[in-house]
Amino acid sequence: MRGEEAIMTSRRDFLSNALSVAVVTASPWPIGAGQARSMNGQSDSSSSKSERTSNEISLKWDVFLAPSIAVITSDLPPGQKQRPWPPISSTLISGERDAVLVDAPITLEQARSLANWIATSGKNLTMIYATHGHGDHFFGATTVLERFPSARFVARPEAIKIMRQQASPESLATYWNPRFPGQISSQLAIAEELTGNVIKLEGQDLVSVPLGFTDTAGTTCLHVPSIGLIVAGDAAYNGVHLHLSESPDQQRRLEWIAALDKMESLKPRAVIAGHKRVGKVDSPKILGETRRYILDFERLAMQTTTARELYDQMLQLYLDWGNPGALWTSARAVKPRFDQGEQT
Numbered sequence: 223m224r225g226e227e228a229i230m231t232s233r234r235d236f237l238s239n240a241l242s243v244a245v246v247t248a249s250p251w252p253i254g255a256g257q258a259r260s261m262n263g264q265s266d267s268s269s270s271k272s273e274r275t276s277n278e279i280s281l282k283w284d285v286f287l288a289p290s291i292a293v294i295t296s297d298l299p300p301g302q303k304q305r306p307w308p309p310i311s312s313t314l315i316s317g318e319r320d321a322v323l324v325d326a327p328i329t330l331e332q333a334r335s336l337a338n339w340i341a342t343s344g345k346n347l348t349m350i351y352a353t354h355g356h357g358d359h360f361f362g363a364t365t366v367l368e369r370f371p372s373a374r375f376v377a378r379p380e381a382i383k384i385m386r387q388q389a390s391p392e393s394l395a396t397y398w399n400p401r402f403p404g405q406i407s408s409q410l411a412i413a414e415e416l417t418g419n420v421i422k423l424e425g426q427d428l429v430s431v432p433l434g435f436t437d438t439a440g441t442t443c444l445h446v447p448s449i450g451l452i453v454a455g456d457a458a459y460n461g462v463h464l465h466l467s468e469s470p471d472q473q474r475r476l477e478w479i480a481a482l483d484k485m486e487s488l489k490p491r492a493v494i495a496g497h498k499r500v501g502k503v504d505s506p507k508i509l510g511e512t513r514r515y516i517l518d519f520e521r522l523a524m525q526t527t528t529a530r531e532l533y534d535q536m537l538q539l540y541l542d543w544g545n546p547g548a549l550w551t552s553a554r555a556v557k558p559r560f561d562q563g564e565q566t
């Protein structure tokens with residue numbers, strides 16, 4: 223962590239939801255990270271980067287990490303009394319005047335904090351891009367669009383397909399609203415189809431890269447070649463257990479590994495995961511860490527019989543990773559026949 227400008231900001235602790243203190247360091251933004259702070263969101267400026275090439279305007283990026291929030295669910299991993307949702311990242315890529323936002327979190331409160339943070343940047347928001355269709359990365363777009371009505375909300379068609387499923391009355395009634403009662407916008411905006419692969423930001427290219435199946439179908443990342451940035455959505459995780467419950471068969475897990483290979487081949491200098499633990503660096507190393515996690519899961523799935531065994535053994539390898547609830551759901555998805563009575 224570079225320490226030129228240590229600033230105290232607030233965050234909620236990942237597991238306890240208790241308020242605690244984090245240190246945020248220098249930001250290349252014209253505003254200080256302190257101005258961007260929020261009780262409900264953290265300007266995770268420690269890893270911000272800015273680079274200038276000779277003839278081009280320098281693009282900058284910064285990450286808003288919506289803190290972990292409580293979830294109402296009885297689906298708890300063994301020995302746990304709660305199952306908070308992990309932190310969710312949104313990335314603002316900005317030029318001198320305009321900015322593009324990548325992904326928006328779940329709840330109204332999270333999205334309002336995100337919108338305030340964008341407003342504080344002083345940039346003109348032209349576009350919101352959704353990396354994939356999971357609700358925890360686009361439900362908040364509605365609130366951001368209300369605040370920045372001239373912005374367009376775009377995604378690739380394969381991501382929009384998943385968005386429609388996630389925002390369907392059935393999905394909201396059975397999954398999302400019971401977990402976050404009264405906290406999700408009742409009017410969810412669905413992205414319009416991105417034409418072509420490129421979003422222009424002050425003359426520079428932000429490239430939408432299709433990744434196929436990672437933690438769900440139809441996922442993508444946004445690649446910014448001029449600054450070596452990949453905003454990976456849920457194709458990469460950073461210190462948080464992976465959501466593998468949509469890929470109980472090996473073929474899908476291999477697809478995810480192919481997506482990691484594809485991102486690595488772009489030789490990024492920074493990779494932003496859709497979910498990361500507070501304080502983790504947005505390093506390209508997370509591509510290798512995500513791959514290793516999938517391969518460990520693969521190996522231990524072969525060596526174990528029950529979901530509990532798989533869960534316990536993975537947990538031993540990734541003790542400091544957040545959101546063990548995701549691991550528990552993943553383990554049960556690959557061991558459905560041995561799942562009975564294991565939830566206590």
Ligand SMILES: [Zn+2]
Nearest residue numbers: 356358456496
């Ligand atoms: Zn997610």
